[in-house]
Amino acid sequence: MILYDYRCRDGHNFEAGVASMSEPAPACPRCGSAADKRPSRVQIGNRASAGPSREQMPKSWNAVGRGDKETIRHWHDLAEKRENLEERYPELAGDRRPVLAHEGIFHDRPLRAGDDIGTAVSEALVADAASGSAHSHVGSRASATNQGSAA
Numbered sequence: 719m720i721l722y723d724y725r726c727r728d729g730h731n732f733e734a735g736v737a738s739m740s741e742p743a744p745a746c747p748r749c750g751s752a753a754d755k756r757p758s759r760v761q762i763g764n765r766a767s768a769g770p771s772r773e774q775m776p777k778s779w780n781a782v783g784r785g786d787k788e789t790i791r792h793w794h795d796l797a798e799k800r801e802n803l804e805e806r807y808p809e810l811a812g813d814r815r816p817v818l819a820h821e822g823i824f825h826d827r828p829l830r831a832g833d834d835i836g837t838a839v840s841e842a843l844v845a846d847a848a849s850g851s852a853h854s855h856v857g858s859r860a861s862a863t864n865q866g867s868a869a
């Protein structure tokens with residue numbers, strides 16, 4: 719049994735197992751129309767999508783179709799795949815420590831739980847000073863240029 723990803727003519731994506739590679743593609747389980755094999759999704763390093771990130775996953779009851787079983791299963795599968803991926807590729811998960819502050823000097827580099835506050839503040843101040851002066855400089859020039867070209 720080989721698992722493949724399929725996509726039907728209506729754009730439904732589904733996974734199905736076939737006995738062999740030459741087996742014809744099964745019909746879409748949702749609408750019954752013909753489907754084509756899709757290249758496997760999980761191929762890090764080969765530019766294939768790693769799936770939606772945690773931020774892109776639905777967090778509310780409405781977002782999962784008010785509990786529609788198929789919708790929930792769909793997201794559950796994606797979340798599970800994402801979790802497996804993050805286990806193998808920790809850099810995908812990013813920094814998941816809670817953010818304590820993300821305003822002012824922490825705008826570009828949020829202060830997170832576990833950070834050494836003294837170090838974080840001085841680093842943020844340095845970065846803020848560097849980018850702040852650069853930003854306002856470039857910003858005022860850019861807006862002047864924009865006005866000029868718009869007029």
Ligand SMILES: [Zn+2]
Pocket residue numbers: 726727728729730746747748749750751
């Ligand atoms: Zn379909």
